[in-house]
Amino acid sequence: MSAAAAELGATFPTVTAPDAKVLGDAQARQRELTKPPGSLGRLEDVACWVAACQGLCPPRRLERVRVVVFAGDHGIARTGVSAFPPDVTAQMVQNFRRGGAAVNAIADSVGAGVRVVDMAVDGDLPGADSRASEAGAPEAGAAIPANADADPVRAYKVRSSSGSIDREDALTAAETIAAIGAGRAIADEEVDAGADLLVAGDMGIGNTTPATAIVATLTGLEPVVAVGRGTGIDDAAWMRKTAAIRDAMFRARHFVGDPVALLRTIGGADLAAMAGFLAQAAVRRTPVILDGLIATAAALVAAQLAPGCADWWLAGHRSAEPAHDAALERLHKQPLLDFGMRLGEGTGALTAVPVVRAAVATLSNMSTFADAGVSGAAG
Numbered sequence: 001m002s003a004a005a006a007e008l009g010a011t012f013p014t015v016t017a018p019d020a021k022v023l024g025d026a027q028a029r030q031r032e033l034t035k036p037p038g039s040l041g042r043l044e045d046v047a048c049w050v051a052a053c054q055g056l057c058p059p060r061r062l063e064r065v066r067v068v069v070f071a072g073d074h075g076i077a078r079t080g081v082s083a084f085p086p087d088v089t090a091q092m093v094q095n096f097r098r099g100g101a102a103v104n105a106i107a108d109s110v111g112a113g114v115r116v117v118d119m120a121v122d123g124d125l126p127g128a129d130s131r132a133s134e135a136g137a138p139e140a141g142a143a144i145p146a147n148a149d150a151d152p153v154r155a156y157k158v159r160s161s162s163g164s165i166d167r168e169d170a171l172t173a174a175e176t177i178a179a180i181g182a183g184r185a186i187a188d189e190e191v192d193a194g195a196d197l198l199v200a201g202d203m204g205i206g207n208t209t210p211a212t213a214i215v216a217t218l219t220g221l222e223p224v225v226a227v228g229r230g231t232g233i234d235d236a237a238w239m240r241k242t243a244a245i246r247d248a249m250f251r252a253r254h255f256v257g258d259p260v261a262l263l264r265t266i267g268g269a270d271l272a273a274m275a276g277f278l279a280q281a282a283v284r285r286t287p288v289i290l291d292g293l294i295a296t297a298a299a300l301v302a303a304q305l306a307p308g309c310a311d312w313w314l315a316g317h318r319s320a321e322p323a324h325d326a327a328l329e330r331l332h333k334q335p336l337l338d339f340g341m342r343l344g345e346g347t348g349a350l351t352a353v354p355v356v357r358a359a360v361a362t363l364s365n366m367s368t369f370a371d372a373g374v375s376g377a378a379g
Ligand SMILES: Cc1cc2ncn([C@H]3O[C@H](COP(=O)(O)O)[C@@H](O)[C@H]3O)c2cc1C
Pocket: 081, 082, 083, 084, 088, 092, 202, 203, 204, 205, 206, 207, 208, 209, 229, 230, 231, 232, 233, 343, 344, 345
C-alpha cells in the first residue's frame, strides 16, 4: 500500500462544531424556565449540548440510541496480562448475540439497540463459516463490503487477533486502514438508519493493555501510574502488564503525532474501528456518549484523526482504570457518573443515558416563567 492510499483511507472531512446559534438559544431558554437560573446544574449544560448537536431548540427526545460493541482479541493477552483466558472474547460475543451480557441488560433498560461486530476475534466464531477470515483484509482505500450474505457480525472482520504489542506491530498498515474504514462505515450505517445517539463499546480479553499503552503514550503518563487491574489481575499479572505496556510505549515512542501508526503499532483492529466510528459520528453530526478506558483511548486517537470531533462527545462515566482519568482530562471531559464501573462493553455510557434524557426533558418540556405565570427573580 502506498503512503498516499493510507492517508486517503484515514483522512476525514473537516468536522464542524455543534450549532453555536442553537447553543445560545438553548442557554437563553434555560434562563426562562421555571427554576432559579443554573439550578439544574450540569443537566442544563447537557441539555444545551444535545440541542446544539441536533441544531434544534428545544431538542427532540432521544429515540434511537445505539451501542456498537467492537470485539477483538489481542496477541498480548497470551502473555498473562488478564485475569481471564482469551477464549472468553468469542464466548462473550455469543453471549451478546443471545442477549445475556451486561450491555444487553442495560441497553434493554434504556431502550437502546445493541450491535456487535467482530473486528479481530481469534479464529471463527461458533456457527460461522470461514469465508471472511480467508478473504483477508480488504485493499487499502477500497470500499469495505458490508457482506450481507455472510454473518453480519463478521462482515467487517479484518483479521484474527493481533500481534503481541510488546514486541511486534498489532496490525499491518493495510489492516489498520481497513479497520478505521470499517468503523466509519458502521457509523454511517447507524446514522443512516436513524440513530440519534451513539455509543462505542468494547469486548476483548487483554484490551486494557493496548488501551493503556495508547493513553500513556499520548498523555505522557508513566506506565506504573497508568496501569490498572483490568478484569481483576493479581500483582504478578500487574507486573507483566506494566512491563508489556512499557515495551509497547517504547515501540510507539515516535508516533505521538501519527494516529494511524499508533493504532498499527500498539492498537488493534477493534481500537482502530472504534476510532473511525467515533470520528465519523462527529462528521455525521451525531452525538456520542463515551464509555470507559478502551472507548476513551480510541477517542484520543480519533481526536487526532479528525480534529474537532471531541465536541460531539460527552463522557458517560469515570472508569476505575487510572488511565481513563488521564484520557478524559486530555479531552477536557468531566464524566457524568462515577460508579466505580470497570467493565466496558458500553455499559458506563448506557448507564448515563437516563441522565441525558432527563436533561433533554427539562429543556423541552418545562414551562417558561411567562407561560406558567410564575414570577421571576425579584428585582
Ligand atoms: C466475562 C467478561 C465480560 C467482559 N465484558 C467486558 N470485559 C472487559 O474486560 C476485558 C478487559 O480487561 P483485561 O485487559 O483485564 O482483559 C475486555 O474484554 C473488556 O471488554 C469483560 C471481561 C470478562 C472476563
